[in-house]
Amino acid sequence: MAQKPKRAALARERTRRSQKNTPPSRRGSGPGATTRRGAATTCGWCGGAVTVKATGRIPKWCSAACRQRAWEQSRAAASGRSAVEVVERVIEVPAAPDATPRREQWPSLLRELAAQLDTGRIYTRDLPELGTVLTAALDAFQRRSARRGRRR
Numbered sequence: 001m002a003q004k005p006k007r008a009a010l011a012r013e014r015t016r017r018s019q020k021n022t023p024p025s026r027r028g029s030g031p032g033a034t035t036r037r038g039a040a041t042t043c044g045w046c047g048g049a050v051t052v053k054a055t056g057r058i059p060k061w062c063s064a065a066c067r068q069r070a071w072e073q074s075r076a077a078a079s080g081r082s083a084v085e086v087v088e089r090v091i092e093v094p095a096a097p098d099a100t101p102r103r104e105q106w107p108s109l110l111r112e113l114a115a116q117l118d119t120g121r122i123y124t125r126d127l128p129e130l131g132t133v134l135t136a137a138l139d140a141f142q143r144r145s146a147r148r149g150r151r152r
């Protein structure tokens with residue numbers, strides 16, 4: 001929304017300039033001038049249409065933005081580097097979840113694992129590693145259950 005008054009001011013500035021550039025004698029309307037006026041009508045930066053006024057300089061750019069970009073580019077070329085436009089974007093990233101599942105997460109995690117195994121969402125090449133950790137988990141479960149049983 002802050003752009004609108006700026007654009008309006010720019011338009012006013014352009015109007016003022018064009019009025020200032022219109023001499024009463026209509027200079028530039030010689031024999032060659034009319035053909036040149038019709039020819040140069042594309043922006044040197046974006047290739048867009050350039051509004052050529054009846055009198056005054058033939059603009060090279062369609063807008064102030066294109067003139068600015070072209071200027072930045074030529075300046076960068078002169079320095080041997082390329083012009084880059086730095087655009088900052090705010091990306092919301094959810095806070096990294098704790099890598100260690102909480103106790104109440106295990107049942108659903110293990111059910112999900114079973115479902116993924118059944119539906120083929122886990123690759124065959126991943127089965128050996130899963131087999132190792134599942135066996136280790138089951139061994140631990142049984143050791144724990146046996147201890148509990150002894151305590152009773």
Ligand SMILES: [Zn+2]
Pocket residue numbers: 043044045046047048061062063066
């Ligand atoms: Zn342009």
